[in-house]
Amino acid sequence: MCRSRPATSIILALGLFLMPIGISTAEESRYGFGQPATEVDITAWDIDVAPNGVGLPHGRGTVQQGATLYAAKCAACHGPTGTEGPKDRLVGGQGSLATEHPIKTIGSYWPYATTLYDYIHRAMPFPAPQSLTPDEVYDLVAWLLHQNGIISKDAVMDSRTLPAIRMPNRNGFISDLRLDVPIH
Amino acid sequence: MNVRRDMSLFDKDVRPSSTEDMKQEARIDRRTWLTSAASLVGATVVGLITPALPSSAEGESPDPTRVPGRGPSPYGVRAQGETTQRLTIATHSLTPHHALHGTITPSALHFERHHNGVPSINPDRHRLLIHGLVDRPLTFSMNDLARFPSVTQTLFIECSGNSGQEWKGPTGKTVQETHGLMSTSEWTGVPLSTVLAEAGIKPDAAWVLAEGSDAAAMTRSLPLAEVLNDALLCYAQNGEALRPEQGYPLRLVIPGWEGNTCIKWIRRLKLSTAPFMTREETSRYTDLMRDGTARQFTFVMEAKSVITSPSGGQRIRPGFVEIRGLAWSGRGKIVTAEVSTDGGRTWQAAQLQHPILSHCHTRFRFGWRWNGDETIIQSRCIDETGYVQPTRAALVAALGVHSFYHYNAIHSWKIDRQGNVTNVQV
Numbered sequence: 270m271c272r273s274r275p276a277t278s279i280i281l282a283l284g285l286f287l288m289p290i291g292i293s294t295a296e297e298s299r300y301g302f303g304q305p306a307t308e309v310d311i312t313a314w315d316i317d318v319a320p321n322g323v324g325l326p327h328g329r330g331t332v333q334q335g336a337t338l339y340a341a342k343c344a345a346c347h348g349p350t351g352t353e354g355p356k357d358r359l360v361g362g363q364g365s366l367a368t369e370h371p372i373k374t375i376g377s378y379w380p381y382a383t384t385l386y387d388y389i390h391r392a393m394p395f396p397a398p399q400s401l402t403p404d405e406v407y408d409l410v411a412w413l414l415h416q417n418g419i420i421s422k423d424a425v426m427d428s429r430t431l432p433a434i435r436m437p438n439r440n441g442f443i444s445d446l447r448l449d450v451p452i453h
Numbered sequence: 454m455n456v457r458r459d460m461s462l463f464d465k466d467v468r469p470s471s472t473e474d475m476k477q478e479a480r481i482d483r484r485t486w487l488t489s490a491a492s493l494v495g496a497t498v499v500g501l502i503t504p505a506l507p508s509s510a511e512g513e514s515p516d517p518t519r520v521p522g523r524g525p526s527p528y529g530v531r532a533q534g535e536t537t538q539r540l541t542i543a544t545h546s547l548t549p550h551h552a553l554h555g556t557i558t559p560s561a562l563h564f565e566r567h568h569n570g571v572p573s574i575n576p577d578r579h580r581l582l583i584h585g586l587v588d589r590p591l592t593f594s595m596n597d598l599a600r601f602p603s604v605t606q607t608l609f610i611e612c613s614g615n616s617g618q619e620w621k622g623p624t625g626k627t628v629q630e631t632h633g634l635m636s637t638s639e640w641t642g643v644p645l646s647t648v649l650a651e652a653g654i655k656p657d658a659a660w661v662l663a664e665g666s667d668a669a670a671m672t673r674s675l676p677l678a679e680v681l682n683d684a685l686l687c688y689a690q691n692g693e694a695l696r697p698e699q700g701y702p703l704r705l706v707i708p709g710w711e712g713n714t715c716i717k718w719i720r721r722l723k724l725s726t727a728p729f730m731t732r733e734e735t736s737r738y739t740d741l742m743r744d745g746t747a748r749q750f751t752f753v754m755e756a757k758s759v760i761t762s763p764s765g766g767q768r769i770r771p772g773f774v775e776i777r778g779l780a781w782s783g784r785g786k787i788v789t790a791e792v793s794t795d796g797g798r799t800w801q802a803a804q805l806q807h808p809i810l811s812h813c814h815t816r817f818r819f820g821w822r823w824n825g826d827e828t829i830i831q832s833r834c835i836d837e838t839g840y841v842q843p844t845r846a847a848l849v850a851a852l853g854v855h856s857f858y859h860y861n862a863i864h865s866w867k868i869d870r871q872g873n874v875t876n877v878q879v
Contacts, residue, residue, distance in 0.1 A: 299651055302597040306582055306590035314582055314721050316670065317662055320730050367745030371855050373736070378747075381730045388732035391670040395569060398668050442739060445751040 316399075318387035322432030325386060329427040330407025332415040338408050342394045342401075351416050356395075360416045363437055376417025380442055382434040385410045407431075539564070540629050545612070546698075547633025550761040550779065556806070556814045557607070558636035560691045565698045566612050566634065568669035572718055576694075576702040579666070581648075581686070585724035588653030595702050598686060601643040606685065606708065609781045609814045611635035611754045613711035613738060613858040620854045623865075623876040628764035631864065631876060635781075637814040638699075640706045642687030645680055649722070658724040662731075663705055666720040673714050673738075674728035675707070679752070683708050686719070708812035709783030710752040711858070713738055743853030754783035756842050757861035758790055758817070758834040769872040771825040776803070779814045782836035786810070789835040790817035796829035796879055797844070797863070803832065827870050829879060833863045845878055 318324040340349070347353075351360035351374075362372025371377075375385065390406045392398050401409070411426040419434060420426075537553075539546035539562055546565040548558055558564075565571075576595045584590040612634035618624035625631035649661075658677055665671040675684075684707045688695060695701040700717030707714050713733060728734065728750070740748040758780035763769045780790040786809050791800040806816035817832070833842040843851070845862040852859075867877040 300601060302600055303583075303591035303593040303651060304597075306584055306592045310580075310582060310592055311584050311590060314664075315584070315723070317664070317672065317723065317729050317731070319725070319727070366741060366747075367743065371741055371745070373741070375736075378736060380735050384730055384732055384735055387729070388736075391672070392569065392668070392732075398569065398670070441745065442735070442747050442749040445748050445753075 316387075316391055318383050318390075320381045320383050320432065322383060322428055325383070325428035325431060326403040327428065328403030328407050329425055330404055330409070330411045331425055332411045332420070332422045334404075335408035335410070335412025335415075338405055339412050343409065346395065351413065359413055363418075366438070366441065374417065375413055376419060376437060378438050378441070380436055380439050382410070382414060382419075382431055382436055385413060386431060537562070540633060541565075544568070545634065547629045548636045549629045550632060550759075551628045551764050551767060553761070554777075556637050556779070556816050557691065558638060560638065560693070560696050560699070563636040563638060563690070563696065563699060564610075564612065564634050566614075566712060567667060567698065567717070568671050570668055571698045572667045573697070574666065574702060574718060579702050580720065581703060582721045583649065583652040583724075584721075585662075586655040586658035586726070587649070587724055588655065589651075591652045593648065595688065598643055598648070598688060598703065601647050603641055603643055604685065605639060605641040606706075606812075607637065607639045607810055608706060608708050608812050609635055609637045610706065610712045610715055611757075611781070611783075613713060613751070613754065616757075616860040616862075616864075617857050619860050619862070619864075619878070620849075620857060623878045625765065625876055627766040627876075628759060628761050631765070632759045632761075634712070635814075637781075638690045639692065640685060640687045641689035641692075642685045642703075642706070645684040645686055645705070645722075646682075648686060649681070649724075654724065657726055660725050660728050662721070662723040662725065662729050663714075663716040663719055664721040664723075665700075665716045665718040667718050671713075671716055671718075671733065672729070672731045673716060673733055674725075674731065675714060675752075676750070677724065680707060707752075709754055709785075711738065711754055714752060738858060740852070740856040740858050743855065748856075751859060752783075754781075755859065755861045756780070756782035756784065756787070756834050756836040756840045758787075758832045758842055759864045760792070760830055760832050760866060763830070763868065763874045764866055765874055765876045767874045769823060769868065769874065771823050771872070774821050774823050776819040776821050776830060776832075778803070778817050778832045780805075780817055780832070780834035781812075781814045782834070782838075782840065783812060784840060785812065785837045787815040787834050788837050790815070791833050792817075792819040792821075793831045793833075794821055794828060796865070797831055800833070823868070823872075825870060825872075827868065829865050829867050829877060831863050831865050831879075 346356040347359050352358055358372065359375050362374045362377035365372045365377060386406055389409055390399065390401060407426045410431065411424060414420045415422055537549050539548060544566065548562050548564045579595055581593045581598065615634035616631055619631060660674050661677050661680065662672060662674050684705055687704050687706045688702055690696060690699055695704060703719050704717040705715045705719055734749065740751055742748065758778055760776055760778040762777050763774060776792055780787045787805065790803040790805060792803045793800050803817040803819040809815050835841050842861060842863055848862040865877050865879050867875050
């Protein structure tokens, strides 16, 4: 995976030299396959949410609404308070990562609050993914962040407030040193 | 094959899928195809073993040279009595390496890992969308993708959680349990770079989000410069269309990278300047170190090897035993595989099966004469970068025991005086 700059320069120089005699240009190397994607095509599938909040929809959620929704749609798998399971524990564990018994939860481990929206919307509830409205996802995000002691019980989650949250483990991740890959 | 009946045999640890399978195995036993001490579920046929010659009067079937065989069939199935199968768990299934030969994993036995089941996809309606930092957002049908110049590569795929339970001790009983989250197939498709070039990559694009059309909408952010090198959008496995559980009709295969990056049922690629920090690259598939920090974007699967036979759950007899195993590296080719039959005190070079391919399982073999004493057998490998597969002690010293992913330590199998093989750690 090593790339040397001199080699790249030589290839670029060759490319510039060859272009005028029409050996290869970006346009000519295209095959013309595929169809232009329309805005409708893209919007229908473009569900990702970035750490800076790009992709978050309009809507709002509260801790109180989230508590009701969580009890109805999430507690069966994650436990009444988000700590009991049987599936992934969602709450608690802060300060445990460097101990003999690390507990990885939203509050102790997840570096970005926006990931909560992205993941709950795309993959939860497990039997009915992508079935929640934006307000419902914001409600659940609010409740989970409050349970983890990250926001107050009166906080409102929306496309402006969610990306502004700084998660406790925000600086807990280091890029794999084995590859020369820029992360940002 | 002229193999003596009384040579060492492996007592295969297989789990019959049904009572019908068990009946099949019982029939084989009655006909004394194998002479090894049969386990509770019976022994399966090993390729190297020549069956005893049954008299035509014995058993239900007459001498096959006196009865016309069945005719051709439109789609083949394996021989009756061959019951080797994946071990299925809620979210994954494990390849039975103890019972396989060579390097290619049969498609039907390729391990599975999915995050909310195997979707049912109509290939005529499937589309791949490319958007974000591109000049021309495009959608491709499967027919469009099949028109591009194609390539074929034989590659392993290993889940980064393969052997993950072994961090905390010798957990798996068989090699299927300890190393079953890896398989090798011949993959065919179109280079990702070819398809992205069709859309035109903008200069500031540095990452690409790959998203599946399963019920988890499984998603990973991948560094563009790296995947432009060698990632493939594959539509075929071992010569035919992908199996549904392998991503039918389209999946990514990234040579040497952890399996979860090889997004199955792929339907969307979005180019961006930065990673998206999805759940699968923050909460999951990150490696917790003992200081409480976690390594992220640990894509490459490091060099690793394992003895597949004799392995846990099998039984050997004194005399000649061919030790067989697999070695592989996410960094390229395997250069050396070594075997120890004395618990790691001394090492000897194993024979490597050629051709040795990059990012592919390499079969190794080592002829050994077991004297009946209790011992521990191990394998270790070195790849073309000079990386040496670490001992468990060295791996744990470097990473602790909470990483869960990327466990690639030397694996130990203990052989007791009865010839029984069990998983141990030294």
